[in-house]
Amino acid sequence: MKKYDVIVVGAGVSGLLAALTLSKHGKKVLVLEKGEHLGGNCNSYVVDGYQVDTGAHAITHLIEGPLPRLMDNYFDFLPVFEDYGYYYVRTENGLTKVPSNLKDFVTFDVLPRKDRLILSQTLTKALTLSSFGIDLSDQSVYDFLPKNLCKDTYDFVDTISGFLSGKSMKDTSAQRVLSGSSFVRDSITQEQFDAMIGKFEHKKRQSTESILSSILPYHLHASLQARVDKVAQPFTSLERLATNKVNYSQGYPRKGLKALLNAILYSFPDTVEIKSECEVTGILVESEKVYGVEADDIYLADLIIYTGFATDLPELIKDLPQAYIEELKGIVHTKSLTIWLGLKEELPEFKYTGSEIWFKDFAYWAMPISNYDPSLAPKDKQLVGFSFVIDSEQTEEHELKKAYDTIFRALPNIEKYIDMQHEQVMIPEKAAVTINGKFADIRTPVKNLYIAGTDTDRRSMGITRASYSIIELLKILNEDGNLH
Numbered sequence: 001m002k003k004y005d006v007i008v009v010g011a012g013v014s015g016l017l018a019a020l021t022l023s024k025h026g027k028k029v030l031v032l033e034k035g036e037h038l039g040g041n042c043n044s045y046v047v048d049g050y051q052v053d054t055g056a057h058a059i060t061h062l063i064e065g066p067l068p069r070l071m072d073n074y075f076d077f078l079p080v081f082e083d084y085g086y087y088y089v090r091t092e093n094g095l096t097k098v099p100s101n102l103k104d105f106v107t108f109d110v111l112p113r114k115d116r117l118i119l120s121q122t123l124t125k126a127l128t129l130s131s132f133g134i135d136l137s138d139q140s141v142y143d144f145l146p147k148n149l150c151k152d153t154y155d156f157v158d159t160i161s162g163f164l165s166g167k168s169m170k171d172t173s174a175q176r177v178l179s180g181s182s183f184v185r186d187s188i189t190q191e192q193f194d195a196m197i198g199k200f201e202h203k204k205r206q207s208t209e210s211i212l213s214s215i216l217p218y219h220l221h222a223s224l225q226a227r228v229d230k231v232a233q234p235f236t237s238l239e240r241l242a243t244n245k246v247n248y249s250q251g252y253p254r255k256g257l258k259a260l261l262n263a264i265l266y267s268f269p270d271t272v273e274i275k276s277e278c279e280v281t282g283i284l285v286e287s288e289k290v291y292g293v294e295a296d297d298i299y300l301a302d303l304i305i306y307t308g309f310a311t312d313l314p315e316l317i318k319d320l321p322q323a324y325i326e327e328l329k330g331i332v333h334t335k336s337l338t339i340w341l342g343l344k345e346e347l348p349e350f351k352y353t354g355s356e357i358w359f360k361d362f363a364y365w366a367m368p369i370s371n372y373d374p375s376l377a378p379k380d381k382q383l384v385g386f387s388f389v390i391d392s393e394q395t396e397e398h399e400l401k402k403a404y405d406t407i408f409r410a411l412p413n414i415e416k417y418i419d420m421q422h423e424q425v426m427i428p429e430k431a432a433v434t435i436n437g438k439f440a441d442i443r444t445p446v447k448n449l450y451i452a453g454t455d456t457d458r459r460s461m462g463i464t465r466a467s468y469s470i471i472e473l474l475k476i477l478n479e480d481g482n483l484h
């Protein structure tokens with residue numbers, strides 16, 4: 001039986017970031033992944049000559065958020081991020097930019113003028129409360145809105161809520177919308193980071209400045225740095241009402257999502273061992289303390305980081321306290337469907353970088369990703385991903401048909417250009433940020449068994465949230481004397 005300092009269960013972005021950071025703190029790490037491939041929801045693969053991602057992704061908070069903080073401190077290789085572009089709304093009349101500040105609301109003629117005014121007043125109210133330190137996590141977006149808006153306006157707000165939380169505006173908190181639209185920003189400074197995890201000997205440390213110049217194309221660097229400088233000045237959420245950009249510091253990794261995965265993998269020291277197609281079927285506990293896992297063999301370690309679904313833990317460990325099991329049952333998941341369409345030629349409908357939403361009936365969020373990087377599609381062709389939040393009560397066939405009907409309604413021209421179609425049904429995050437939805441604690445009732453991943457932190461979304469969970473994990477390991 002082999003013994004390691006740490007065993008990480010799961011090789012999604014959370015598990016791999018846990019393995020990378022802990023190995024850089026001098027630990028000998030084993031990563032066990034049940035799937036054939038590494039990366040979980042963060043990967044890319046080729047279908048008929050098109051390189052699709054596991055869902056269309058925008059990587060957020062790339063300037064001062066948790067992912068660049070981890071890159072700063074632990075990565076030896078960095079992906080190159082292309083500037084994200086803009087968010088648009090598609091209607092029968094074409095594309096309009098999504099409003100992210102008061103000025104944008106004035107010209108956003110997708111919604112009636114009266115409703116635009118009400119929405120901007122509501123936003124001002126929410127930001128005022130938030131600026132006074134009032135946390136709006138318990139108030140739903142729906143409760144926050146006046147009740148005299150037209151159906152299109154509710155549908156629009158419902159769509160934005162759905163893509164930010166995976167749930168309707170009745171289940172999405174007002175706070176979620178403020179942070180998801182960059183009014184309240186996710187940031188973590190090097191000083192905060194050092195205070196949380198304690199100083200350690202960096203093999204190689206780069207300043208954020210050098211990270212910026214290396215992850216961003218040179219021509220974008222100056223303009224983004226100007227934005228950073230601006231943010232560094234006292235700048236309240238309320239002031240952002242005038243200047244906010246929803247796409248603030250977002251990017252798409254050149255060469256696709258797997259470029260981020262590869263940057264993590266290439267940064268591993270040789271003290272990390274990874275086994276794929278190796279499902280952990282049991283976590284071994286003695287005297288309320290972990291000592292290993294059961295997979296194709298028994299592997300021993302005094303520290304286990306579990307990054308699968310927290311809701312699966314009761315199947316892996318005998319005798320967890322009933323109260324803990326009940327708590328985990330409060331975690332809510334949502335399902336997404338992504339339809340990738342390879343198009344025979346580059347269509348005028350998708351002549352932009354960024355993404356678009358369609359908010360009528362069945363909402364989608366679409367990204368023409370080959371516009372960032374033409375190598376993702378065969379020459380002169382185009383690749384677009386359409387993501388939907390689907391109803392788990394319905395059959396997948398039902399939701400798939402509804403999704404295709406929506407695409408063909410929104411883009412009547414597209415069908416005759418389809419060269420490749422590929423569908424993915426996934427769970428985007430291991431816990432949806434809803435009003436009453438629960439999250440797991442990083443510490444578990446079992447000593448030295450910790451959970452990391454998107455079901456342990458309610459801040460931000462997706463990969464940014466996974467990064468927060470890793471920073472929080474490091475902090476807790478430090479507090480428990482398990483890091484250094």
Ligand SMILES: Cc1cc2nc3c(=O)[nH]c(=O)nc-3n(C[C@H](O)[C@H](O)[C@H](O)COP(=O)(O)OP(=O)(O)OC[C@H]3O[C@@H](n4cnc5c(N)ncnc54)[C@H](O)[C@@H]3O)c2cc1C
Binds near residue numbers: 426429452
């Ligand atoms: C359609 C879609 C769109 C998205 N859009 C964005 C976006 O725009 N921006 C963004 O930042 N994020 C986005 N995300 C979310 C983001 O991809 C995920 O939040 C992130 O990749 C989750 O990483 P994770 O490691 O926490 O979980 P996962 O990727 O789920 O990884 C967990 C891993 O653990 C493995 N595992 C589980 N149990 C076991 C076991 N018992 N033994 C061994 N292995 C096990 C699984 O096989 C898996 O590989 C999107 C996701 C989807 C699906």
